[in-house]
Amino acid sequence: METWLWIILIIVLLAVIVAGGVAIGLARSKRNRISLRQTPVGKPTAPEGAPPIKGGYQAGSSISFSAGPGTALAEPPVLPPRSVPEPLLLPERTEVDGQPGVGDDASVPRDSIRDDVIDVELPEPVAAEPAIAEPGTALPVPAIPVFAPVDRPQVREEPVIPDLQPGEENIEPAEGRLEKLRSRLSRSQTAFGKSLLGLLGAATLDDDSWADIEDTLLMADLGAGPASEIADRLRAEVAAHGISSAADARALLRTVLVQALSPEMDRSIKALPHDGRPSVVLVVGVNGTGKTTTTGKLARVLVAGGRTVVLGAADTFRAAAADQLQTWGERVGATVVRSSAGADPAAVAFDAVKRGIEEGVDAVLIDTAGRLHTKTGLMDELGKVKRVIEKQAQVDEVLLVLDATTGQNGMVQAKVFSEVVNVTGIVLTKLDGTAKGGIVIAVQRALGVPVKLVGLGEGPDDLAPFEPGAFVDALLGD
Numbered sequence: 001m002e003t004w005l006w007i008i009l010i011i012v013l014l015a016v017i018v019a020g021g022v023a024i025g026l027a028r029s030k031r032n033r034i035s036l037r038q039t040p041v042g043k044p045t046a047p048e049g050a051p052p053i054k055g056g057y058q059a060g061s062s063i064s065f066s067a068g069p070g071t072a073l074a075e076p077p078v079l080p081p082r083s084v085p086e087p088l089l090l091p092e093r094t095e096v097d098g099q100p101g102v103g104d105d106a107s108v109p110r111d112s113i114r115d116d117v118i119d120v121e122l123p124e125p126v127a128a129e130p131a132i133a134e135p136g137t138a139l140p141v142p143a144i145p146v147f148a149p150v151d152r153p154q155v156r157e158e159p160v161i162p163d164l165q166p167g168e169e170n171i172e173p174a175e176g177r178l179e180k181l182r183s184r185l186s187r188s189q190t191a192f193g194k195s196l197l198g199l200l201g202a203a204t205l206d207d208d209s210w211a212d213i214e215d216t217l218l219m220a221d222l223g224a225g226p227a228s229e230i231a232d233r234l235r236a237e238v239a240a241h242g243i244s245s246a247a248d249a250r251a252l253l254r255t256v257l258v259q260a261l262s263p264e265m266d267r268s269i270k271a272l273p274h275d276g277r278p279s280v281v282l283v284v285g286v287n288g289t290g291k292t293t294t295t296g297k298l299a300r301v302l303v304a305g306g307r308t309v310v311l312g313a314a315d316t317f318r319a320a321a322a323d324q325l326q327t328w329g330e331r332v333g334a335t336v337v338r339s340s341a342g343a344d345p346a347a348v349a350f351d352a353v354k355r356g357i358e359e360g361v362d363a364v365l366i367d368t369a370g371r372l373h374t375k376t377g378l379m380d381e382l383g384k385v386k387r388v389i390e391k392q393a394q395v396d397e398v399l400l401v402l403d404a405t406t407g408q409n410g411m412v413q414a415k416v417f418s419e420v421v422n423v424t425g426i427v428l429t430k431l432d433g434t435a436k437g438g439i440v441i442a443v444q445r446a447l448g449v450p451v452k453l454v455g456l457g458e459g460p461d462d463l464a465p466f467e468p469g470a471f472v473d474a475l476l477g478d
């Protein structure tokens with residue numbers, strides 16, 4: 001046979017083999033896929049009359065408050081109509097007792113003036129005649145161009161303060177408003193849940209599939225320990241009971257993830273008065289995680305529930321923080337105790353608690369400066385703030401505010417903070433901006449401290465109680 005005939009024959013044969021392979025591959029992948037559209041079984045149903053659950057975060061209750069351990073809980077007082085209180089500006093008090101001061105070891109506050117990238121006009125190059133030196137003479141030295149000073153524009157990062165109406169009329173009751181936050185979480189998180197469901201629903205679950213499941217958990221910031229624990233637990237359950245439908249896969253995943261979130265933990269905020277004194281809540285964390293915003297949002301929830309609040313602006317390091325808190329206080333109707341920038345934060349915290357006791361309020365919320373967990377001076381200062389408060393009242397709740405978008409870095413922060421101030425609850429902010437909700441599991445496991453609140457936006461009411469079941473439902477979507 002001619003050579004060209006041989007070549008054509010070989011090409012035809014190859015084409016037939018490739019087409020056959022593709023057809024077999026498609027058929028296999030179709031068999032292995034599980035439809036996620038089947039009616040889910042074991043998924044919670046919406047209460048009668050309520051809109052259908054669409055897979056977002058739906059906290060069934062409002063933020064719950066309680067009093068500190070072993071204490072007599074006071075009845076909520078009947079309050080006269082609120083007026084907007086004048087802020088209490090303390091005289092500057094700095095202590096020189098050898099303790100670290102404000103700004104020791106600090107990083108630059110995020111709203112400080114910074115240099116920006118600027119366009120500098122360069123002088124036009126002047127074409128000079130190449131100098132040819134006479135033998136034995138020195139070359140002429142070119143003149144150094146003189147640059148005129150340039151006016152440097154300066155950039156200032158303004159803190160976000162939600163646009164609220166003065167007075168109390170704009171405060172939404174805690175009940176019901178959480179419904180609005182559902183879609184925020186579902187937008188970013190369901191990709192994680194869906195990919196886990198897809199993997200778990202495959203007809204054959206081999207070693208590679210389990211490795212993929214563990215990788216997906218790791219990528220959602222669960223951390224190595226919890227990721228492999230959850231994967232092992234799922235594997236054991238699948239081996240024991242099997243999975244025959246998408247609904248089975250969803251129900252199993254839901255159970256295992258909810259259990260990993262320790263639903264039995266007490267997530268109430270210890271912000272109710274006891275023993276005739278206000279409760280004291282200390283809000284701590286690294287720079288920019290959302291401490292001031294969370295303090296303001298929490299004050300709104302308390303005031304909406306008929307409670308009285310004093311806010312202590314113990315963030316004396318970032319210039320705008322006290323103004324930011326004061327704005328929250330004025331609009332919510334809470335007294336704000338503040339001092340000048342650079343004052344001793346422990347002194348401000350002390351005075352805020354004193355004022356709270358004098359006024360007989362229900363809760364004193366103290367906002368502290370953002371501090372890097374790696375800076376020992378600042379961490380010592382935080383310990384001092386707590387010790388100074390404890391000279392006149394017990395600190396009932398230490399809320400560590402973590403930015404969910406920083407992922408595993410939050411874990412290191414959490415460990416260091418809890419060593420210094422005995423963290424009692426975690427607020428995970430900016431969950432609306434990340435697809436990595438696994439950090440909730442990781443941080444609870446590492447500290448043994450519950451995530452109590454989640455921040456789902458910059459709005460004044462975008463703070464929700466953390467509920468494991470509702471959170472997992474939001475992760476798994478429809």
Ligand SMILES: Nc1nc2c(ncn2[C@@H]2O[C@H](COP(=O)(O)OP(=O)(O)OP(=O)(O)O)[C@@H](O)[C@H]2O)c(=O)[nH]1
Pocket residue numbers: 110159160161285286287288289290291292293294315318321368369370371428429430431432433454455456457458462
């Ligand atoms: N998207 C989103 N943004 C948030 C959330 N919580 C806070 N923020 C924003 O995060 C930014 C920082 O918040 P702040 O409350 O000023 O942070 P801070 O921890 O007090 O900051 P420092 O005092 O510098 O440590 C602000 O722009 C807030 O509006 C949240 O849950 N979601």
